[in-house]
Amino acid sequence: MPYTFLDLAVEVIKSQNKPMSVYDIWKKAVENNLHKKLSKYGKTPEQTLGARIYVSIKQGGDDNPFTQVSKRPALFFLKELITSSTPILEPEAEEKVSYKERDLHKILSSFVFSDSHFKSYTKTIYHESSTKKKKGKNEWLHPDIVGIRYPFDDYCEDIRHLMNAMAHNKCKIFSFELKRSIDFSTLREYFFQAVSNSSWANEGYLVALKYDQDPDFMDELRRLNSAFGIGFIQLNIEDYTQSEILLSAKENELDWNTIDRLCEENPDFKAFINTITSDLKVDTMRNSNDFDTVFSTDEEFQEYVKSKNIK
Incomplete structure (x- = not known):
């Protein structure tokens, strides 16, 4: 089976064990060279990744592994990681920037x-x-x-x-x-x-x-x-x-x-x-x-x- 954007997202979220934005998922995937396992990822991979996860949540039914825990910012987690002993993390505070x-x-x-x-x-x-x-x-x-x-x-x-x-x-x-x-x-x-x-x-x-x-x-x-x-x-x-x-x-x-x-x-x-x-x-x-x-x-x-x- 070919390695997909959804496989990449599952692997990254599992390794981090916390809700993540698609931007952070892709950034971590690149850091760990997971993106190289994809057959292709195009010029806007974060956008493609977000679309794949969104469709999986909307249309994947019982086979969908993801859940969206926050809308602004949009953060995604894995359903299998949500337990009574694994609380959903609150969205991180917006990063303060020093540049203008x-x-x-x-x-x-x-x-x-x-x-x-x-x-x-x-x-x-x-x-x-x-x-x-x-x-x-x-x-x-x-x-x-x-x-x-x-x-x-x-x-x-x-x-x-x-x-x-x-x-x-x-x-x-x-x-x-x-x-x-x-x-x-x-x-x-x-x-x-x-x-x-x-x-x-x-x-x-x-x-x-x-x-x-x-x-x-x-x-x-x-x-x-x-x-x-x-x-x-x-x-x-x-x-x-x-x-x-x-x-x-x-x-x-x-x-x-x-x-x-x-x-x-x-x-x-x-x-x-x-x-x-x-x-x-x-x-x-x-x-x-x-x-x-x-x-x-x-x-x-x-x-x-x-x-x-x-x-």
Whole structure:
């Protein structure tokens, strides 16, 4: 019989003898090389693992070995381990983190710079530099990071000249709302913050390092994505190039009214727009210092994550 995700989950939970999230189950499985016993595990193994356990609980009947002991966070245990002398553990308190959300900016910038979908240069937008106006007026107006994909590297010079002559280019502007973690208690707030902050761009994304592994959470996130078009990216702190677009964003026309307001309110955003305009005039990116820095080596990335205590 082939070794399955359910076999892996049973083996890990037995070895730990405590309720676990699918994220922790997969992490422990990798530490013990159990994932290598699977024939394949794809790009989103935690999501697959959660789906397998969820289906087993819902449809497995008497043959299902799992029970869900907590919904937020979603923790799973084995029915055979639940005895009067083996009490169900309470969900662990949320881990306190010492790093700031902005410490994740360089990781996101490096990912979208290297990823074939984006190939984008980014700029951090500092909310605190905006014009101070009536309380609430600028709430949920500013994205955390904006990005530009230039056509310069996609086409040869002759084709770019032809495109310009035809008043057509392939520039694309992205907007990102970045969070350390997202669960059911924060999902709608963070998602609609991304809708408000990022829907003006060609593509808008909500980004997180960690997210709730409960399949119901992903179902709700997919529903919101389908209804409002904001994509979802999970950052990978083991290897930023392995960060993933879990849900694609809907491509939109630029909202020039919002862009105009952002330029008026925030000097960082205005500088970003002016940089794009100047670069397009000369058909090349003139100065990379106009954008956020990215990692040049894996060693630099690993040292950064360690120094910021990101985990």
